[in-house]
Amino acid sequence: MDARLEAIRDTxxxxxxxEAEFHQAVVEVFESLGPVHDRHPEFLEAAILxxxxxxxxxxxxxxxxxxxxxxxxxxxxxRVEFNSALGPYKGGLRFHPSVYLxxxxxxxxxxxxxxxxxxxxxxxxxxxxDFDPRGRSDAEVMRFCQxxxxxxxxxxxxxxxxxxxxxxxxxxxxxxxxxxxxxxxNRYESGVLTGKGISWGGSLVRPEATGFGTVIFxxxxxxxxxxxxxxxxxxxxxxxxxxxxAVAKAQALGATVVAxxxxxxxxxxxxxxxxxxLRQVKETERGRLKDYSLRRSGVSYVEGGSVxxxxxxxxxxxxxxxxxxxxxxxxxVRNGLLAIGEGANMxxxxxxxxxxxxxxxxxxxxxAANAGGVATSALEMQQNxxxxxxxxxxxxxxxxxxxxGIHHRCAxxxxxxxxxxNYVLGANIGGFVKVADAMLAQGLI
Ligand code: NDP
Ligand code: 2IT
Numbered sequence: 001m002d003a004r005l006e007a008i009r010d011t012x013x014x015x016x017x018x019e020a021e022f023h024q025a026v027v028e029v030f031e032s033l034g035p036v037h038d039r040h041p042e043f044l045e046a047a048i049l050x051x052x053x054x055x056x057x058x059x060x061x062x063x064x065x066x067x068x069x070x071x072x073x074x075x076x077x078x079r080v081e082f083n084s085a086l087g088p089y090k091g092g093l094r095f096h097p098s099v100y101l102x103x104x105x106x107x108x109x110x111x112x113x114x115x116x117x118x119x120x121x122x123x124x125x126x127x128x129x130d131f132d133p134r135g136r137s138d139a140e141v142m143r144f145c146q147x148x149x150x151x152x153x154x155x156x157x158x159x160x161x162x163x164x165x166x167x168x169x170x171x172x173x174x175x176x177x178x179x180x181x182x183x184x185x186n187r188y189e190s191g192v193l194t195g196k197g198i199s200w201g202g203s204l205v206r207p208e209a210t211g212f213g214t215v216i217f218x219x220x221x222x223x224x225x226x227x228x229x230x231x232x233x234x235x236x237x238x239x240x241x242x243x244x245x246a247v248a249k250a251q252a253l254g255a256t257v258v259a260x261x262x263x264x265x266x267x268x269x270x271x272x273x274x275x276x277x278l279r280q281v282k283e284t285e286r287g288r289l290k291d292y293s294l295r296r297s298g299v300s301y302v303e304g305g306s307v308x309x310x311x312x313x314x315x316x317x318x319x320x321x322x323x324x325x326x327x328x329x330x331x332x333v334r335n336g337l338l339a340i341g342e343g344a345n346m347x348x349x350x351x352x353x354x355x356x357x358x359x360x361x362x363x364x365x366x367x368a369a370n371a372g373g374v375a376t377s378a379l380e381m382q383q384n385x386x387x388x389x390x391x392x393x394x395x396x397x398x399x400x401x402x403x404x405g406i407h408h409r410c411a412x413x414x415x416x417x418x419x420x421x422n423y424v425l426g427a428n429i430g431g432f433v434k435v436a437d438a439m440l441a442q443g444l445i
Contacts, residue, residue: 002034004044012053019102021321025109025346026053028353032428035417040436046444048436055108056089057081060101061151063129065143067136076100077148079127081161082108085438088159089125090115090374092166095173097132104128106321107166110345111374113431114367117406120378125161127152133168145176152177153184158191158384164377165195167320170241171207190384194377198389203380205395206373211245211343212396213372213403214316214364218341219253220407221362221423222314225338230254232338235312236273237261238319239282239289242343242370246316248275259310261319262289266307269299311335318343326351333359342366353424368410368427375402 001009009030013023030049037044063075078101081089091111094103104126112124131144155161165174174195181192196202205212215229222228232255236243239260247257256272262282267273267289277296281287293301308315308328315332317324321344329352332340339362342348346366348356356363376399383389390398410426419425 001031002037004037005030005034005049008049008053011050016102016105019105021106021346022102022109024322024350025106028350028424029109029113029428029432032425033432036429036433040433042440043436046440048439051439052083052112052435053109055080055082055105056084057155058101059152059155063131063144063147063151065140065147067140073144075129075131075144077127077129077151078104079152079155079161079163080104080108080125081155082124082126083112083435084123085435085442086116087121087123088157089161090122090164090377091124091126092128092164092374093169093173093177094126094128094166095131095133095168096128097130099128099130103321107345110367112435113428114371115374116431116434117368117409117427118371118375118378118402119405120375120402122162122374122378122381125163126166127163128166128169131168133173138172141173142176145173146180149177149180150184153181156181156192158189158381162191162377162381163193164374165241167240171195171197191381194380196380201380201384203376203383203395204390204392205399206376206380207241208245208248209376209399210242210370210373211247211318212249213375213399214242214246214318214341214343214369215249215253216372216400216403217364217369217407218314218316218339218362220404221339221341221364224411224421225362227338228253229314232256232314233258233312234314234316235259235307235310236316236318236343237266237307237323237347238317238344239278240318242373243316243318244275244278244282246318246343247273247278250314250316251275255314258312259307260289261307263319264288265290265301265303265305266310267293267299267301268310269296271298308332313338315340316343317347319347320344321346322349324348324352326355328352329355333361337361340364341369343370345370357422357424362421363423365424365427367431368406368423371406372399372403375399
C-alpha cells in the first residue's frame with residue numbers, strides 16, 4: 001500500500017479500536033486507492049480519506065420494550081450517518097444479535113461506495129440493533145419496532161436519511177416502523193423508508209432486487225469469458241431475502257442451483273432448488289431450512305458444516321460477512337469454480353479474495369454485485385416523490401440497466417488503471433472518485 005495511505009489507515013484503525021469488521025472494510029478500500037492519489041493529489045490535500053472514514057453523525061440509543069410475558073427487555077439501537085455527499089444517507093437496518101458499532105460502521109462505509117456506483121442520488125448510512133427476531137412473536141417484533149422508531153424518527157426523513165431492510169428486517173418490520181413514524185410525525189412521508197408494501201408506497205421488484213441484481217452482475221462477468229449462467233452448477237449461501245431471489249434468477253437463466261444454507265446447516269438438491277417450496281418454508285412459515293429437506297425427496301440436509309464443500313462453477317454468497325474464508329475459497333477453486341458474485345456484504349475474507357484473484361476466478365465484490373437492492377430503493381424513492389408506481393417490467397428493466405452500468409463502470413475503471421478484470425479495484429476506485437469529487441466541490445464540511 002502507498003506510504004501516505006498507510007499513515008492515514010493507521011490513524012483510522014487506532015481511532016476506532018475493537019471494530020474488526022470496520023477495519024477490514026477500510027483496509028480493503030485503501031489497498032485499491034494508491035493510483036488514484038497519484039493522479040489526484042488534491043484529494044490528499046483536502047483530507048478526503050480522513051473525512052470519509054469519520055462518519056458525519058453516529059447515533060446510539062436505548063430500545064426498551066416488553067416481551068409477551070410482560071418482562072422488560074433492553075436492546076441497543078444504532079444509526080450511523082456516514083456520508084451525504086451524493087444524497088440523503090441511505091442504507092438498511094440490521095436486526096441480529098451480533099450487531100455492534102463495528103458491524104454498523106463496516107456496512108455504512110461500504111454503502112457509501114456502493115451507492116455511488118449505482119449512479120443514483122444517495123449518500124451512505126446504516127443502522128440496526130442487537131435485537132434477535134428469531135423466535136419472537138409478531139406482537140413482540142411490533143413492540144420492538146415501535147420503540148426503535150420512537151427514537152429513530154427524529155434523525156430520519158426523506159431529505160435526510162432513508163433506512164430500509166437488511167438481515168432480520170423485511171416487509172413486516174418496515175411496516176411496523178413506517179406505521180410508528182407516521183403516528184409520531186402525523187405525516188404520510190412515503191420517502192422516509194424503502195421496502196414498503198406495494199399497496200402503501202412500495203416498489204415492485206424491491207423484494208427481488210438484491211438477489212436478481214447479483215445474478216445480473218455475475219452474468220455480465222460471465223459474458224466477458226464468453227459464457228453465461230445457462231448450464232452452470234451454482235451454490236448459494238443463506239436462504240433469506242437475497243439468497244432466495246438469487247436462486248430464482250439463476251435458475252431462470254438456465255442454471256441449476258444445487259445447494260443453499262442457513263445458520264444451522266445446508267441442503268443439497270441435485271435436481272435444482274424448488275424455489276416455491278423454499279419461499280413457503282422460509283418466507284411464509286418462517287421455518288428452518290431443515291424443513292425443506294423433509295418435504296422434498298432426493299434432498300440431503302447437512303447439519304453444521306460448510307456449504308462451500310459442495311462443488312460449483314458459480315458461487316453466490318448471500319448470508320453474512322466473513323462466511324467464506326481462504327480454505328473454503330481454495331476448495332471451491334480446486335473444485336472448478338469459474339465465478340463468484342457477492343450478494344452479501346463482505347462475505348469473503350481478505351484471504352479468500354486473494355485466493356480467487358490469484359486463481360483468475362471472476363470475483364464480483366458485494367459493493368458492486370449486491371447494489372441492485374439499494375438501487376431499487378432509490379427507484380422506490382423516485383416513485384414516491386412523483387406519487388407514481390411503475391410496472392414490474394419497467395422497474396426490472398431499470399434494475400437491469402443499472403446493474404449492467406455498474407459492471408461497465410467497474411470493468412472500465414479496472415482497464416483505465418491497468419488491471420483489467422480486477423472488479424475489486426474497479427468498484428473501489430469507481431465509487432471513491434465520484435464521492436471524492438462531490439466532497440471537494442462542497443467544501444470543508
Ligand atoms: P435475511 O435476514 O433475509 O437472511 C439472512 C440469511 O443469512 C439467513 O439465511 C440467515 O440464516 C443467514 N445468516 C445470517 N447471519 C448469519 C450468520 N451469522 N451465520 C450464518 N448464517 C447467517 O437477510 P438478507 O437476505 O436481506 O441479507 C443477506 C445478506 O445480504 C447480508 O449480508 C446483507 O447485508 C446483504 N444485503 C442485503 C440487501 C437487501 O436488500 N436485503 C441488500 C444488499 C446486501 P438464519 O435464518 O439461520 O439466521
Ligand atoms: O446493504 C444494502 O445495500 C441494503 N441492505 C439495502 C439498503 C437499502 O437502502 O435498500
